[in-house]
Amino acid sequence: MPANKKHLTTSKWQRFLKFSAGFLGGYLVSMSLHMALAQWLNHVNVLITITFSGFILWVALFLLAFLAKNGWKVWGLYLLLTLFFSGCIYLGKLYHPIIS
Structure with a gap:
């Protein structure tokens, strides 16, 4: 049974934008969040936690990208x-330098 045509209205370009935003953009968001947390919290604990929570967050962001109607808005977000998380990393390096 073929798919219902009303669910196939997105263009190939929008599908590519959603896929790339979910794959690459979701990865960038999850890694930058965990690096910002590592800058402000105990970095050893955060780096151990990232093995599981980073993957879970990346998959959730990947799926959320396909729920949006416009891929450009997902990329922008x-x-x-x-x-924002990169700015938190920068501020963390200014005010909380990691002591070696």
């Missing part, structure tokens, strides 16, 4: 979140 994921890039803003990545920039």
Whole structure:
């Protein structure tokens, strides 16, 4: 039985944007979040935790990208979140330097 045509309205370009945002953008958001947490919290515990929570967050962000109607908005949101967490990393290096 063929798929219902009303569910196949997205273009190939939008599907590519959603897939790339979920795959690459979700990875960037999850890694930048965990690096920011490692900068502000005990970095050893965060790096151990990232093996599980990083993958779970990445998969959740990957799936959320396909729920949106516009792939550009997903890319914009994921890039803003990545920039925000990168700013947290930068501020963490200024105010909480890791002592070797």
